[in-house]
Amino acid sequence: MITKNRIQQAEEALQQTKESMNERFRLGYHIMAPANWINDPNGLVQYKGEYHVFYQHHPYDENWGPMHWGHVKSKDLVHWEHLPIALAPGDVCDSDGCFSGSAVDNDGELTLIYTGHHYTDKKNDVFYQNQNIAVSTDGVTFEKVGENPVIVAPPEDSTHHFRDPKVWKHEDTWYMILGNQSIEEQSGRVILYKSSDLRKWEYIGVLAQSDGSHGFMWECPDFFEMDGKYVLMLSPQGMEADGDNYNNLFQTGYFVGDYQYETNLFQHGSFIELDHGHDFYAVQTFLDDKGRRIAIGWMDMWEADMPTKKDGWCGALTLPRELKLTSDNKVLMNPVEELTLLRELEHDVCADKSISGTHLVEEKGDLLEINVEFDLNLTSASSVGVKLRGAKEEETILTYDIKEQKLILDCSKSGKKEDSVRRVSLQSDSKLSLQVFIDRSSIEVFANEGQKTMTSRIYPTEERAGIEIFAEGGEALVADCTYWNLKDIWK
Template sequence: MNPTNHDEIVREADKVLNENIKKVENSPYKMAYHIIPPASWMNDPNGLIYWNGYYHVFYQFHPFDVKTGWMHWGHVRSKDLVHWERLPIALTPSNEYDRDGCFSGSAVDDNGILTLVYTGNIFIDREKDDVDECQCIATSADGIHFEKFINNPVIEEHPEEGSGHFRDPKVWKYNDEWYMVVGTRKDQIGKVLLYKSKDLRQWDYIGVMVESDKEKGYMWECPDLFELNGKHILITSPQGMEPEGDRYHNLYQTVYMIGDFDYTTGKYSYHTFEELDKGFDFYAAQTFEDDKGRRILFAWMDIWESKMPSQNHGWAGSLTIPREVSFNERGQLVTKPVEELQLLRKNEYETELAAVQGEILVDGLEGDVLEIIAEFDLSNIQASEVGLKVRCSEDNNEETVISYDVKTSKIIFNRDRSGEGDGGVRKAKLDLDSHKLKFHVYIDRSSMELFVNEGEVVMSGRVYPKSTSRLVKVFSEGDVVSNVSIQAWELEDVWK
């Protein structure tokens, strides 16, 4: 489709979406409580902000296909982070400077005006991945209808230290000045660039804030810098990293760094470089601070080039559940489900198992839209592995397995028998400081998110079992595990 004007593009997009919505509604993989597109394709979360009493989430959206392509900004909002309202498409690629896509970015409150800062994309040679990207803004007084700045782009060209791959602006305010970080690459080195402005329209280039070495990726997408407990956290999504032990096994990663940022020099230094989520499907994470002072995170719960069976049902893509980012008592950066997700709970289930050896069906607990909290007492344990199996079929052909290997002290997420999607195993080290092991699991119709010991290890993954695979099992290999408690709830379908 050729760029025309915003209203015409939206009318055409709505026509395509309405044709496919019924197909999505009948999909066995349609999520119940995650942010998903009404139909067609979704990827990165964008423009996360709490503004005028609503949580706003924008996202990369291609309304004309179930694959990535001509990117728009989709839009939902919520008063409670749980029940979402769909709003009109916020941005369309309707100008020369963004003709090939309104790419990722952020949102800020500029004296009561909701302002989106995004990347305008032009393909020079799509097959060679040659692009020319710039930074643009759009504004809204009502939080629903947006107008692009008449003098866009506000940053037209990348600096000499970067390249045409120059995208994903994250903007924040500090001491009455606006700051922006942008991801770029040059000579196979990923970089984060820093800019400063007084009015969001005239930007001064400060320099390269931080860059990778050749082991840490050739491109750093979606940078996000924020302060937490006196430390400066940088989240970014490197491309081009090689596997290293149990780490970096996805096509692309999302990592966090803990360090210090100097506003005077514009330089960032760090001492921690770790994957934020150790699972299969987690990319382009972004955060924002809400009215309660919490740092809240969303990410795209998919990864490029993975198999997406939902495409056969007219849609693809999901965001993670909202997660609060914090430091725990041990000084570790953790992410945990926001407390508002408890609003989804209904039909509580509880049981205590005095001893588990082998595999035990959790009688009376089943479903494909569940929250489960399972606690294992590992004192005096002789078993070699303990865990849960969810989305199990009655014929034992399908199961998604999460477990703890006692000898190696590793959490394991195994989806080799999880249904129609990709298989694979992910592992992550967990050093216990007590004898308690707590699995907090969110299951939706085509996903599973695991939070271990209050977010010390987090693993996310898309799974595509049959809708009839609904059983839950507890298991212990090698010997007995004592005192297993399970608490669970069915969860509301917010899209019905």
């Protein structure tokens, strides 16, 4: 009853904020909370034929605070419905927060596995963490189990950083990985447990650990098999920037390798950054009934400027993306095919047309999908790209430097005055394809069928003037340019 009262209070606080919320930057087709703060996606799962996504949520404030679990569901990964808050902190097992975790369908019982957060000295950020579960038979109302915490404390060679459980089943056994920090090296690692019933867990050991160059803590780990290989995704804290790589405060990336359950031996290659925009963190994945590995990340970044806080809300999740593994062990991310359901008006701008300078299409819409393909074999220009023009000075520029073979996203005139440019190497010899999703305050770029992605929040204040396709330093052949106005799923 206490938990239900806390959830009811949180829902009432959300409703109160929602009534006064400024909607200028509210997204049209992304997952957001009804109001106030969200960060990490949690508990991505398909349950009784519907997709469920939970998220870290502070329903009382637009800033981070005591974490609850917000909740949405969908039948098609496109049209989302807000459900009541699933978890509220304040019990003995999670006194100061229900931190990130995962969800599994345990023979019809939807089980959430999450980290309980407890401050012993909040002013100095001194805390301890444990692992808990909550269960539901309707997918809406959850009860924390009496056995909580199901894992009381981390292993002895660990610091107090011990969070973000990801749970899956292999054969007849449940496995759990956790983000952790070794006490000796003070470096990030992922540790492994196993269980027969989700209640009693046995510690197995370290699955993977930083070699000293991958940060002081690994958050939000995920581990899964793809095409005979194993992928470990994680979000390292404390990696140093290296040229065009690792330019955000914290990173998200992956290792690919071979794994043996019998020995807990994961032999892997080097760490690869997953997205090269400004705002992508804490990605989580799940396997759906079509056999697809689908990923969703937090579409913001710690310590970034977040203008929507003034409006009574903060934070959003990325579009769902299907993952595929290439023969050389690179992960590709592309929008799930269901996102074509968002398309309304289609506009064929040009096909097989040579341009020099700019080609402007007047378009005032702020929910758009743009698909452009350049034929680089018939291009003499030094760079090509797409520009989103504001009515006066604002613009978001996506440029491909053909000589340097780099994709460049410049948001300096779209609400990111500092730290505004991101670059990523992209080999593109014969063609360049760009699939770009624009929402009111976000841009997501998928280049060459997901070889590279760039995700950033933008905050334009001017009315949009149009879409500009450009070629600099010569001519470029635009093989195709089509765009769609997209529907607002929340209206």
